[in-house]
Amino acid sequence: MASVPNEAKDAIRITNLVKRFGDFTAIPDLSLSVPPGSFLVLVGPSGCGKSTLLRMLAGLDEPTGGEIAFMGQVVSSGTGGVVADPRMRNAGLVFQSYALWPHMTVAGNIGWPLKVAGWDRAAREARIDEVLGLLGIAALRDRYPAEISGGQQQRVAIARTLAPKPSILLFDEPLSNLDAKLRIEMRSELMRIHRATGATSVYVTHDQVEAMTMATHVAVMNQGRVEQFGPPRDLLARPATTFVATFLGTPPGNLLPATREGDMLVHAGVPLAPAALAGSHDAVQLFYRAEQITIGRAPGRPILTAEFSEAAPMAGKVMVTAATGVLRLSAIVDDFPDARPGDLIELALTGAPDAVFAATGERIE
Numbered sequence: 001m002a003s004v005p006n007e008a009k010d011a012i013r014i015t016n017l018v019k020r021f022g023d024f025t026a027i028p029d030l031s032l033s034v035p036p037g038s039f040l041v042l043v044g045p046s047g048c049g050k051s052t053l054l055r056m057l058a059g060l061d062e063p064t065g066g067e068i069a070f071m072g073q074v075v076s077s078g079t080g081g082v083v084a085d086p087r088m089r090n091a092g093l094v095f096q097s098y099a100l101w102p103h104m105t106v107a108g109n110i111g112w113p114l115k116v117a118g119w120d121r122a123a124r125e126a127r128i129d130e131v132l133g134l135l136g137i138a139a140l141r142d143r144y145p146a147e148i149s150g151g152q153q154q155r156v157a158i159a160r161t162l163a164p165k166p167s168i169l170l171f172d173e174p175l176s177n178l179d180a181k182l183r184i185e186m187r188s189e190l191m192r193i194h195r196a197t198g199a200t201s202v203y204v205t206h207d208q209v210e211a212m213t214m215a216t217h218v219a220v221m222n223q224g225r226v227e228q229f230g231p232p233r234d235l236l237a238r239p240a241t242t243f244v245a246t247f248l249g250t251p252p253g254n255l256l257p258a259t260r261e262g263d264m265l266v267h268a269g270v271p272l273a274p275a276a277l278a279g280s281h282d283a284v285q286l287f288y289r290a291e292q293i294t295i296g297r298a299p300g301r302p303i304l305t306a307e308f309s310e311a312a313p314m315a316g317k318v319m320v321t322a323a324t325g326v327l328r329l330s331a332i333v334d335d336f337p338d339a340r341p342g343d344l345i346e347l348a349l350t351g352a353p354d355a356v357f358a359a360t361g362e363r364i365e
């Protein structure tokens with residue numbers, strides 16, 4: 001039988017993974033394959049199971065069912081408990097809190113996992129210098145954690161994780177304790193490190209921009225399920241469900257419920273789009289991106305009346321939020337509107353809906 005070349009194997013293969021905490025099922029049945037060298041970002045609302053999944057990948061928690069394999073080798077199995085313990089699975093985990101050992105120097109911290117793994121002194125010293133160089137912190141070699149800044153501590157923590165050359169790197173919101181400027185700097189650093197090491201990475205974040213800039217692949221999670229998986233641009237361009245459409249994007253897009261009336265799809269008495277877009281459905285949700293909505297009238301285009309809520313500058317444009325009944329609409333416009341909160345304004349939909357979803361949330365082709 002021909003053997004499968006290593007390159008062809010998934011770096012991470014998750015099959016029918018289940019995680020229960022007592023009666024509560026955090027992950028009902030999750031399968032995902034991650035190609036080698038990917039930078040996978042897990043996003044989703046609070047409580048959707050991102051950390052639970054990451055902890056199982058790290059070997060800190062056992063799955064209740066299903067299996068996790070790294071490079072074709074099973075490292076966790078629901079029926080067999082954790083197969084490989086965290087140290088044996090060739091994966092490194094970077095947390096939000098750095099947890100450096102205060103009584104050890106920077107070099108001591110970085111060298112510790114190598115010592116535990118049985119590296120000899122010369123190899124350890126060489127590797128410490130290498131990762132210090134990679135992270136740009138060679139000058140901090142002999143300092144103690146209390147003598148360096150928060151950002152520098154995070155670099156040391158990352159250096160310590162990289163030192164044993166893990167083939168899989170796991171990150172649980174590693175930048176969330178840093179200020180905005182440092183976050184952006186570290187984001188570029190992490191991307192550079194990812195390119196330099198080629199390690200397959202799984203990264204949990206709440207930050208949309210972080211997700212979209214760093215990821216080669218994004219998994220949008222919802223209630224322990226992967227709602228959609230793919231390159232970030234594909235997810236933004238073709239969301240598979242209303243959940244993904246309204247979760248991704250800054251600002252998120254707008255969904256207008258509409259029903260078939262004759263040959264048009266109508267929302268709140270306003271005909272929006274030809275009924276043919278709905279296929280066989282009588283009730284749908286029409287997806288308009290914020291940049292497809294403008295303030296005022298546009299010739300021949302549907303107009304909605306809404307209550308102005310707020311306006312905020314965004315990358316040279318203005319993000320306007322307005323409400324029609326229970327719906328909140330986001331528009332990207334050129335100038336601040338001449339309106340106060342509560343004023344009625346007219347919004348024009350400037351193009352055809354970007355996507356049409358069934359009432360149940362799935363995209364209609």
Ligand SMILES: Nc1ncnc2c1ncn2[C@@H]1O[C@H](COP(=O)(O)OP(=O)(O)OP(=O)(O)O)[C@@H](O)[C@H]1O
Binds near residue numbers: 026050052
């Ligand atoms: N040890 C536990 N015992 C019981 N329930 C748990 C435990 N750990 C997590 N959960 C539950 O499992 C679900 C998923 O939690 P998890 O921490 O993975 O979510 P998350 O997506 O990482 O959330 P956040 O974005 O807020 O960090 C939540 O409903 C949580 O309450």
